[in-house]
Amino acid sequence: MLLQTVELQKVYSTNIISVTALTNVNLTVQEGEFVAIMGPSGSGKSTLMNILGCLDRPTAGQYILAGEDISNKNDNELARIRNQYIGFIFQSFNLLPKLTALENVCLPLVYRGVPTKERIMKAEVALEAVGLADRMHHLPTELSGGQQQRAAIARALAGNPPLILGDEPTGNLDSRSGQEVMEIFQSLNQQGITIILVTHDEQIARQTKRILRFIDGMMQSDEAVTPIQATASLSQDPTKLSSDEEELKKAVSE
Ligand SMILES: Nc1ncnc2c1ncn2[C@@H]1O[C@H](COP(=O)(O)OP(=O)(O)OP(=O)(O)O)[C@@H](O)[C@H]1O
Ligand SMILES: [Mg+2]
Numbered sequence: 001m002l003l004q005t006v007e008l009q010k011v012y013s014t015n016i017i018s019v020t021a022l023t024n025v026n027l028t029v030q031e032g033e034f035v036a037i038m039g040p041s042g043s044g045k046s047t048l049m050n051i052l053g054c055l056d057r058p059t060a061g062q063y064i065l066a067g068e069d070i071s072n073k074n075d076n077e078l079a080r081i082r083n084q085y086i087g088f089i090f091q092s093f094n095l096l097p098k099l100t101a102l103e104n105v106c107l108p109l110v111y112r113g114v115p116t117k118e119r120i121m122k123a124e125v126a127l128e129a130v131g132l133a134d135r136m137h138h139l140p141t142e143l144s145g146g147q148q149q150r151a152a153i154a155r156a157l158a159g160n161p162p163l164i165l166g167d168e169p170t171g172n173l174d175s176r177s178g179q180e181v182m183e184i185f186q187s188l189n190q191q192g193i194t195i196i197l198v199t200h201d202e203q204i205a206r207q208t209k210r211i212l213r214f215i216d217g218m219m220q221s222d223e224a225v226t227p228i229q230a231t232a233s234l235s236q237d238p239t240k241l242s243s244d245e246e247e248l249k250k251a252v253s254e
Contacts, residue, residue, distance in 0.1 A: 002031045002163060002194050003052065008061035010047050010217075021047040023217045024061070031162065034189040035196045036205035039214030045198045048214070049167045052196065054082040066162075083112055087156025089197075091168040093148040095140040101127060101151040102136040105158050112159060119158075126154035130184055146177025153184055164188065166197035170204055182207050 010022040021044045029035060037045050050056040051063055054070065057078075062071045070081055082088075095104045102123050109119035127136050130150040140148050149169060156164055164185070170178035182204060189195050189209075197208070205211050206225060213221045 002029050002033075002066060004028045004062075004064045005051075005058075006062040006064070008048075008051065008058050008063060010044070010051065010056075011059045021217050022051075022058070025217075025219055027212070027219065027222075029194060029196065031194055032189070032192050033194050033196075034185070034209040036208040036211045037196065037198045037214065038200070038202075038205055038211060039220075043214040044217040045214055046167050047217075049165055049196070049198055053086050053088045053165045054078040055088070083108070083159065085161055085163050087153075087159070087161040087164045089149070089152050089156050089164065089166040089169045091171040093140070093145075093152045093172075095148055095151060095155075097140055100137050100139055101132060101143065101147075101154070104140070104151060105155045108155060109158055122158050123154070126158040127151070129157065130154045131180075144177070145173050146180055149173060149177070149181055150184065153181065157188070162192075162194060164193055164195045166195070168198050168200065170199065170201065178204065 005025050005027045008022055008025040008027075009020070012019045012021055025048065037048065039045055047056070051058050052065075054065070054073075055078075057073075058071055062069055064070070065081065066085060068081070070078065073081065095101075096107070099107070102120070105123035105126055106119045109122060114122065124133075124136065127133060130153050132147060132150055132154065135143060135147055135151075138147075140151070143151065149172075153164075153169075166185075170181050173181065178201070185195050185197070186207065195208070197204075199205050209225050211221075211223045211225060212219055213223075
């Protein structure tokens with residue numbers, strides 16, 4: 001088990017008003033899963049992602065990541081855990097505009113204390129993995145939306161995190177660039193990386209292996225996506241189907 005939430009709750013309070021964004025969310029995600037989170041605007045998806053990504057804390061309940069209860073950690077401890085376990089991808093890419101793609105990807109490695117040569121090497125490998133080898137020295141403004149998001153994925157990947165979280169990572173992309181990003185996620189997931197992403201797009205969600213639906217801060221449904229649907233768009237290779245079925249069987253028997 002990679003992560004678990006137990007009766008997770010989040011209430012945003014100001015002096016005047018309090019908003020319950022999550023109510024009693026019980027969720028378990030195993031290593032190697034590929035999960036889509038869906039639900040109407042305001043249903044608590046980003047709130048949940050921020051807690052799973054150690055960017056925020058629940059107001060009640062527990063969040064256990066890699067066996068560690070992190071519900072009540074302080075900011076420094078959360079930052080350490082985030083660094084070690086999580087690559088976070090945002091809808092709006094969040095690249096630093098004055099840094100090249102390569103420098104953007106290097107940045108989290110600077111915070112981790114990785115020496116210069118090694119971090120350039122790691123960043124180059126990550127950029128190659130997302131098909132941006134020939135755009136490394138470009139600024140974000142010199143890249144298309146899809147390329148910027150791929151650079152952001154490379155940044156999330158550079159530290160080899162076991163868990164990738166994306167809050168509407170294809171939300172600002174046209175369907176072709178969105179599909180390219182999904183193909184990168186598919187291949188990362190096949191390499192064993194656990195992926196959880198928020199999407200409003202049923203076609204995107206159908207390419208994952210499991211769909212969770214939220215309404216008013218509560219999890220309404222938890223559905224396995226069948227392997228045929230999951231691989232429909234890239235199934236020229238029939239061996240892909242059988243290997244996916246095997247993965248699914250493994251996931252079910254765990
Ligand atoms: N910082 C905050 N302070 C107060 N209320 C907040 C805060 N962040 C979110 N909320 C409220 O919590 C609820 C859940 O918000 P959240 O951003 O998680 O929704 P979402 O499902 O991600 O929606 P969208 O699809 O529009 O991104 C909403 O009612 C929202 O107004
Ligand atoms: Mg949101």
